[in-house]
Amino acid sequence: MSVAPLPTSTTLNPRYRSHRCADLRVADVGQPVKLAGWVFRRRDHGGVVFIDLRDASGLVQIVFKPTLLGTAGIDAITHTGLESVIQVKGTVLARGEGLTNPKLATGAIEIEVQRFEVLGLAQPLPYALEDDSVPEDLRLAYRFLDLRRDDVASTIQLRSDVIASIRKRMWGLGFREYQTPILTASSPEGARDFLVPSRLHPGKFYALPQAPQQFKQLFMVSGFDKYFQIAPCFRDEDARADRCPTDFYQLDLEMSFVEQDDVFRVAESVLGGVFEEFANWNGNGRKAAPQAITPAPWVRIAYDDALLKYSSDKPDLRCPLEIVDVSDIWANTEFQVFKNIVASGGVVRAIGVKGAGNMPRSWFDTIGKWAQESLGAPAAPGYITRKDGKFIGPLYKFLDGAQPFELFGRCGCAEGDVVFMVAGKEPAIHKILNPLRVRLGADCGLNEQNIYKFAWIVDFPMFEPRDDGKGYDFSHNPFSMPQGGLEALNTQDPLTIKATQYDLVCNGYELISGGIRNHLPEAMLKAFEIAGLPADMVKDKFRGMWKAFHLGAPPHGGCAAGLERVVMLLAESTMVREVVAFPMTQRGEDLLMGAPSVVDDKQLRELSIAVKLK
């Protein structure tokens, strides 16, 4: 499967260059060479002029001497702007005693220039290439300049290497890659669609796929029993630091005749392999230490447990702290705030932090302020400390007899430890508890470092109550098989039905989402009926699947992995824009190309479209 790369020399055109800049060494001294690249830095000494020439391989110092080039030549190179592209013909020289630069791979040699030519002149730059503090919008407007930086480019190159590794591993497991349409039909479920007007069908629209979900399932019905694709996905939703506002890529895969465990094995092999291969990639210099990986098979956590113990369905398991329910204890106290919250259907949740009794008073204040200001907590989290055999803290006085011991025991806490408590209603309370748990662990030095910590979250609920209280919504993927199948849909309270639906999480990020699919037409119809979609709409909007499921559909399932998030984790990045070559702004604009843009009337007329601004 592996293809040996061609020797570098076969990709060098002698018209432009004989070597790449950073490939030259002392062994090449005396050789005539041709190089081409960018003017990275210039040091002008009035007579002799030094330039650091940069190409994709790196840097080499080239020397311009008046004895070889004349004053006209020196004048010309002095006036060639930084980042201009030049070609030079010269000779490799050894640097003299004390003149070498140990910081450069090519620091023992330099190129004495005999002739040079400017291939592409650069005007003054909008910003200094190496300036780390240039605002991002300016850098996006000149993204091609930004990509000249080693650290920026290396991350994009990592992305390519990760994709290559994924493809190699998928093929190795017997999968093949198939493309699916980019223009497809809008579907009523899920995110907002990007629409494309049809010229041949005035008034009708294509939608860009949010994922190749239905097509990959159709491949299964066709009997292609192992499909994958590095697939572009389009969703017209608002951005986050880890979420593109327009389009992103997934490793999309699907298999027939499988159960959940089979999908897990494939994902553990492929993603686990990719993480092993690139865990210690450090092209951008951000990793201070080697990174470990939790060995497969990865731990499985039921969705309900994850929500209770971590207040999140994508917990960061590098933090060892767990959340405990202590509602019953506070229901039997005279602390009216907690008591009333429990009485009105809320909960009190506690986080025991080992050793936190030694933290300074100011830290507790900081945590309280942060919880209120950044997390929107209605009050600072309460806490009780056990120190010198005594319980301390404003909330302690509301506890009687065995209650403080029960509280500490349940949280696994003892002498020297602190129990933090937050009260509120689910699900709002999770927005406070999840970041609080991770912060408490971080501040007390309890969180594991330098590890990719994987876990499967399983048994997602099939349905959730609708916001307006009437009926149910799919809480995840509508195409998942409910656990218990059609019978469960017919007989159970919808809120108790679990889906055969799973996520893979790593360090607080959702990396994979998948499921065993519902391939039975009656069960599909019933599931959508519970979610409020009438049968004729399902038959119309999912007509391909509906027809296919009547003509021999195998049991099947799969998953999709967010490529950007994988690369972000491997690159120690928290911003998805760093792992996309030409990213959009938060508002979905391409500042370099100027998209989106107005189009001329002729284009609109062809599409039978009139624009009416709100």
Next chain:
RNA sequence: GGAGGCGUAGCUCAGUUGGUUAGAGUAUCGCCUUGUCACGGCGAGGGUCGCGGGUUCGAGUCCCGUCGCUUCCGCCA
């Protein structure tokens, strides 16, 4: 749709309690400099202080509005 942060020279920043002609570094241009490697030295040009309004004798500074970028909430099956 909501909340927070940021916005002063091409770029990064400083700018006191509201007070003279808004400064520095870097980039650019000019001069000097033949061994530097973030080379160095001297000089010059470069500003609608995001935009609009208000308070004031006087606003970069205070107030209101607005725009842009960004982070979070909503949203993202």
